[in-house]
Amino acid sequence: MVTDPILEIRDLRVDYGYGADAVTALSGVSLTLHRGEILGIAGESGCGKSTLAYAATRLLPPPGLVTGGAVLLHGAPGTPPVDLLSLPDAALRSRRWRDVAVVFQGALSSLNPVHRIRTQLTDAIAAHDPSSTRRSRLDRARELLAMVKLPEDRLSAYPHQLSGGMRQRVMIAMALALEPQVLILDEPTTALDVVVQKQIVEQLLELRERLGFSVVFITHDVSLLISYADRIAVMYAGEVVEVADAESIYREPRHPYTHALLNSFPPLQGPRRVVTGIGGAPPDLAALPPGCRFHPRCPYRMPACAERHPGLVASPYPGDDGRTVACLLHGTDDTTAVPAALAPRTRSRSA
Numbered sequence: 001m002v003t004d005p006i007l008e009i010r011d012l013r014v015d016y017g018y019g020a021d022a023v024t025a026l027s028g029v030s031l032t033l034h035r036g037e038i039l040g041i042a043g044e045s046g047c048g049k050s051t052l053a054y055a056a057t058r059l060l061p062p063p064g065l066v067t068g069g070a071v072l073l074h075g076a077p078g079t080p081p082v083d084l085l086s087l088p089d090a091a092l093r094s095r096r097w098r099d100v101a102v103v104f105q106g107a108l109s110s111l112n113p114v115h116r117i118r119t120q121l122t123d124a125i126a127a128h129d130p131s132s133t134r135r136s137r138l139d140r141a142r143e144l145l146a147m148v149k150l151p152e153d154r155l156s157a158y159p160h161q162l163s164g165g166m167r168q169r170v171m172i173a174m175a176l177a178l179e180p181q182v183l184i185l186d187e188p189t190t191a192l193d194v195v196v197q198k199q200i201v202e203q204l205l206e207l208r209e210r211l212g213f214s215v216v217f218i219t220h221d222v223s224l225l226i227s228y229a230d231r232i233a234v235m236y237a238g239e240v241v242e243v244a245d246a247e248s249i250y251r252e253p254r255h256p257y258t259h260a261l262l263n264s265f266p267p268l269q270g271p272r273r274v275v276t277g278i279g280g281a282p283p284d285l286a287a288l289p290p291g292c293r294f295h296p297r298c299p300y301r302m303p304a305c306a307e308r309h310p311g312l313v314a315s316p317y318p319g320d321d322g323r324t325v326a327c328l329l330h331g332t333d334d335t336t337a338v339p340a341a342l343a344p345r346t347r348s349r350s351a
């Protein structure tokens with residue numbers, strides 16, 4: 001297992017609004033991205049996935065406010081990590097794109113409609129590398145386009161002349177312009193059809209192999225992550241409820257929410273199975289239930305679940321190395337553990 005951290009999010013807290021009107025969208029999220037890995041972040045709409053991406057890169061628009069935590073970017077071995085949240089603005093600007101680049105959910109519409117792709121790519125390179133020459137920027141733009149397998153003549157195209165998949169490739173090319181160590185992708189393929197989605201994700205994997213960056217891949221589509229991520233963190237109502245390697249999450253989800261989420265998506269590979277929705281709706285963040293936030297929807301709830309809020313702790317079961325879960329069913333406190341409570345899932349990812 002890879003264990004060398006490149007990005008560590010520690011106890012990240014975000015509110016939208018102030019004072020009595022504040023709604024807490026992230027309530028202490030901690031996650032580690034290791035060098036070279038793809039960390040998937042899954043969860044229903046509104047659980048805080050995008051907020052996490054914006055807050056970690058200090059791009060959170062008002063009324064969003066980071067109220068606590070740290071985002072540590074590790075450099076060369078032996079050098080202390082840098083906290084992106086406490087860097088001065090100028091230092092942060094140079095770190096962003098150079099060290100950590102982001103492709104956001106709205107990428108399909110975030111290309112400027114009145115400029116050719118060439119201008120947008122070379123402008124992006126110039127903004128982050130002002131000392132580059134016009135010639136070198138154009139060469140780099142060509143190289144970047146080739147990297148995402150777009151023909152060179154697309155440099156003269158306007159965004160409306162490209163398909164959704166091509167535009168998304170341009171956005172990825174732009175994010176990779178300065179060879180960042182970490183690439184954060186927020187729903188990068190959601191608006192695309194399944195075939196194009198697969199092509200883009202596989203191309204990203206190829207680029208990761210070649211360039212060696214690490215990826216935080218955010219999507220509501222957990223089946224996509226099962227196929228492509230190394231590890232998966234599952235979020236619910238502003239918290240992380242389970243983290244494990246993708247194979248373990250798929251074969252034996254420990255958290256009842258992970259279990260329900262997996263059953264609510266058709267598998268990308270393997271035999272067909274019945275897809276079931278998750279009953280009820282995620283809680284209103286302004287009126288969270290007491291105890292476990294998932295308990296009102298949880299088929300395995302116990303009386304204690306309405307009273308005690310479970311922390312994210314190491315899973316107690318043998319073979320669960322590196323897995324963390326926030327659920328009293330598996331708690332290490334005085335609750336009786338019920339290890340066989342969840343229906344087993346035994347197929348392998350590649351079955």
Ligand SMILES: Nc1ncnc2c1ncn2[C@@H]1O[C@H](COP(=O)(O)OP(=O)(O)OP(=O)(O)O)[C@@H](O)[C@H]1O
Binds near residue numbers: 043047049052064
């Ligand atoms: N501008 C805002 N003002 C107030 N609350 C907000 C704002 N943006 C987000 N929120 C709250 O923060 C929560 C998390 O939103 P976020 O967009 O991060 O979720 P998400 O998991 O990325 O959802 P989606 O997949 O739909 O983008 C939402 O439930 C919403 O209540």
